[in-house]
Amino acid sequence: MVTDPDNPFIDRPLRSFGRIKSRAIKPKQAVLFDTLLPTIAVPDPKAGPLDPAALMPGAKAVWLEVGFGGGEHLVEQAARHPDTLMIGCEPFLNGVASALRHIDERGLKNVRLHADDAREVLDALPDTSLDRVMILFPDPWHKARHNKRRLLNDDTAAVIARVLKPGGRVRFVTDWADYADWALGRLQRTPGLTETNVGEGDWPQRAMTPPADHVVTRYEEKRLGDTAPIFLEFSRA
Template identity: 70%
Template structure:
């Protein structure tokens, strides 16, 4: 594992919308004071992040970018107690929901960042991650807003830097245009190969997929599209 690569020089990207939509429920608000300090990542702007220092002995390290309400993050953490699950979400109500899942599951392998995932990515060393999960990111469907989408060429290249050999990235969306957009950028990024061999590979949820409340709302213009890539 090497951290010799210079950090990316991308500029500001507002790839998410509201930070808070409603008043936090009393229980969630209390968890911000009691639980969050124990599971929060160190400030990624303060210096490099060492996954082994965050969870000594972790067999794998996963990153979920934009975990929404935290259902998927918590479920995967429960299934893989030996893996460090890093979750990033700027939406404070989502962070509150995730804290509730962490508490109810008594999860010890989750670390949360209530902010921009790209700050965390820049602070992680080369080859730090086994998996990157991007599930139903904001589609920014209007043409003039596509520059705000999370998946850009720079983001894809940074994911390649962070993945271990044979590490995987999963992208899921329920917007056709964003699926095409993401596929184009991931496929033209050196070091990634798309694992699909037939149409069912992107139409059918992987065996370990966890359905979230957002997915159940069916707000997009297509059934979920699952794109899986591997670092080569």
């Protein structure tokens, strides 16, 4: 825990994300904040432990997407896996608004949202409660003095290992080579996690083949990074 530079009176983890809102939210999407979001919101994780089984009784699996952006990947995966509970976390309110629109238009019933820091949800989940954790294109925080703000650090990796079921998987994707190196090192040294996409060839070329179930989003197509997307896959022993 460190002091948040935006509020020196409150101790909390350093923010791993930037702004939480940009342009004005469209009126139809704003309505969904009042009507749809309350019905699918994850209970306040700061209030106590979260029970995934209570969020969707009968779900065959539970997946968590950390920082879902505009919700394209989250919603498509939810549509492909209707028996899976999809928990999405995103502090950027315009992204939440976009996800709500997609969820509403496709009539999805297996998505739950947390419009804030995903680490709050991870900390509140019980041990061995998730089948998959997905971290796609998180903020890279390029400057060395800002590396401490990166979402995937030793603490977060340890929490992910704790909440994954045996055989559960974590997928980390980035289009910044330095962040891929950083993430690989931290996942490799996390007890309980084993790299699963160890193929032929040298790093990072061997990690540039997208998994068969990967969903390409508009953000990925923008190619904002300095490398083609690098996919890291680890499983829980």
